[in-house]
Amino acid sequence: MMNIFKSLYIHQRFFVYLTIIAATFLVSFWLPILYSAAWFLVTILVVLFFGDIYMLFNVNKGVSARRILTEKFSNSDDNPIPITIKNNYKFTIEAKLIDELPVQFQKRDFEQIIQLKSAENYNFEYSVKPVERGEYHFGNLNVFISTPLRIVARRFKFQENEMVAVYPSYIQMKKYEFLAMSNRLTEFGLKKIRKIGHTLEFEQIKNYIAGDDVRTINWKATAKRNQLMVNQYQDEKSQPIYSIIDLGRVMKMPFEELKLLDYAINSTLAFSNIALRKNDKAGLLTFAKKVDTIVAASNKKTHLNTINEALYNINTQYTDSDFGYLYALIKRKITQRSLLILYTNFEHISALKRQLPFLQAISKFHLLVVVFFENTELDNLINENAEDLQTIYHKTIAEKFAYEKRLIVKELESKGIYGILTKPQHLTVNVINKYLEFKAKGFI
Numbered sequence: 001m002m003n004i005f006k007s008l009y010i011h012q013r014f015f016v017y018l019t020i021i022a023a024t025f026l027v028s029f030w031l032p033i034l035y036s037a038a039w040f041l042v043t044i045l046v047v048l049f050f051g052d053i054y055m056l057f058n059v060n061k062g063v064s065a066r067r068i069l070t071e072k073f074s075n076s077d078d079n080p081i082p083i084t085i086k087n088n089y090k091f092t093i094e095a096k097l098i099d100e101l102p103v104q105f106q107k108r109d110f111e112q113i114i115q116l117k118s119a120e121n122y123n124f125e126y127s128v129k130p131v132e133r134g135e136y137h138f139g140n141l142n143v144f145i146s147t148p149l150r151i152v153a154r155r156f157k158f159q160e161n162e163m164v165a166v167y168p169s170y171i172q173m174k175k176y177e178f179l180a181m182s183n184r185l186t187e188f189g190l191k192k193i194r195k196i197g198h199t200l201e202f203e204q205i206k207n208y209i210a211g212d213d214v215r216t217i218n219w220k221a222t223a224k225r226n227q228l229m230v231n232q233y234q235d236e237k238s239q240p241i242y243s244i245i246d247l248g249r250v251m252k253m254p255f256e257e258l259k260l261l262d263y264a265i266n267s268t269l270a271f272s273n274i275a276l277r278k279n280d281k282a283g284l285l286t287f288a289k290k291v292d293t294i295v296a297a298s299n300k301k302t303h304l305n306t307i308n309e310a311l312y313n314i315n316t317q318y319t320d321s322d323f324g325y326l327y328a329l330i331k332r333k334i335t336q337r338s339l340l341i342l343y344t345n346f347e348h349i350s351a352l353k354r355q356l357p358f359l360q361a362i363s364k365f366h367l368l369v370v371v372f373f374e375n376t377e378l379d380n381l382i383n384e385n386a387e388d389l390q391t392i393y394h395k396t397i398a399e400k401f402a403y404e405k406r407l408i409v410k411e412l413e414s415k416g417i418y419g420i421l422t423k424p425q426h427l428t429v430n431v432i433n434k435y436l437e438f439k440a441k442g443f444i
Contacts, residue, residue, distance in 0.1 A: 004057055013150040017045055048151055055091070055147050056154040062089050063116075065158045067099065067141045073164050074171040076258050076266060078127040085123075085143065087116035094146045096153075100139025104132055130166045131257045133265075133312055138162045168311045169266040172428060176270045177277065204232050239444045240281045240297035240336055241435070243268040246344035247288040247314060248321035253345065253373075255424045260373055264343035265311045267428040271341070272307050274432055278439065283338075284310055287326050288317040294333065323358040330362055339367045339444050341431060346372050347401070352408050360415050367443055369418040369434060376423055378402050 283297030
C-alpha cells in the first residue's frame, strides 16, 4: 500500500475537473437546480478517480524504459542519449518522461510526452553538450503514466544513479582522422602542402647494381671511383613530438563556455592522433609552478589511450607558470631534438618578454612552436560602430590589445621561434596545418 502512495500522482486534468465542479456549485447559488447536478459530478469524479487508480496499478510492470548511455562523453560536442520505452498495458497510455540530468548541465525542465498504444515500442533520443571534463552522474529516468481519463498518474523509476565520464573531444579527434584518411582536409581549412625532397634519410654510398634507381646515382663518387656509385636511403625515422600545455591561470579564461585549457586539450588529442598516424612519436607535458604530467613520446598502438587518460585528469591552477623550470626539465628529460607545441596565452608583449629568454633557450635545441589565442571579444568591440566618446575609447583600447597580439608573433619570429595566433575554435586546424607544413619542408 505504501508503494502505491509513493508512486501515485494527481494529473493536471483532475484540477480542471475540480474547477468545473466548483464553478457549478458557485452558479447553483443563483440557479438551485444545478446544486444536485454538481453533487452528481462529484460522485462521477470519485468513481472515475478510484477506477483510474485500479487501471494503473492493476499491472505490476505497466511500462519498461531504458536510457542508453555510452561509457564516456566527448567534451564540447553533442552526445546523443537514446531512450526506449514500451507500453505493457492493454490500453493506450500517455507517458511523460522526465530524465534527471547531471548537475553540470543545470537543466531542470527536460520532459518528453508520448502517446503509446498497447504493446507499442517507442524510441527517441536527445543530446547533451558537456563543457567540463569529469564525472557526470545521472539520476532517475522517471516515467509518469496516465490512462485516457487522465485523472491520476503512476510513476515508474528506472536506472537510478548512472555515471558517465566526460573525456577530451574524441569526436573531434575521429573527425580529423577520417578527413586525413579520406583526403578531404580542405573542407575544414587544412591545407594540402607539397612534400619537398625525399621522404627517406641518407644511409650510405654503394656500388651500382642493375635495377637500382638511376636517379640516385652520386656523380661525384662515380667520378672519383671511376665506376657507378649510388646513394642508398633508409625509411625516415619517426620524430618525437611533444604537446606542452600551460596549466597556469592564463588558461582559465573561457570562450563560448569552454576554457582555453579545454581547447588546448581537445587540440592535443586530435593532433597527437594525426602525428601517430604519420608514424611520429607523440608525447605530453603539462606544467605550472612545477611539471604536473609527463608522458614520454612513443608510437605504440596503445599510446593514444595513455595520452587521453593523462589529458582527462589535468586542470588549471591559479598560479603564474614557471617557464624557467620548464626549460630545465626539457633540457634534462627531452634529449633528442623534437617538435614542441607549447599551448599558452600572452595578453601583453611585456608578459612575453619575461618568458622570452627561456623560450629562446628551448628553441636552440628543439623546434618550438608557441600557440596562443586571439581574444574574440575584442573583435566585437573593434567592429562596433563608434557613436559616442565612450565607444571610441573602447574601440581604441581593443585595437591596442589586438595589435599587441600581432606584435607578439613578430617578436617570436625575430627570435627564431614559430608562433601561432589563433581563435580558440580554429586551434586544432591551425596546429595540424603547421605540423603538416613542417613535415613537408623536412623540418622534422
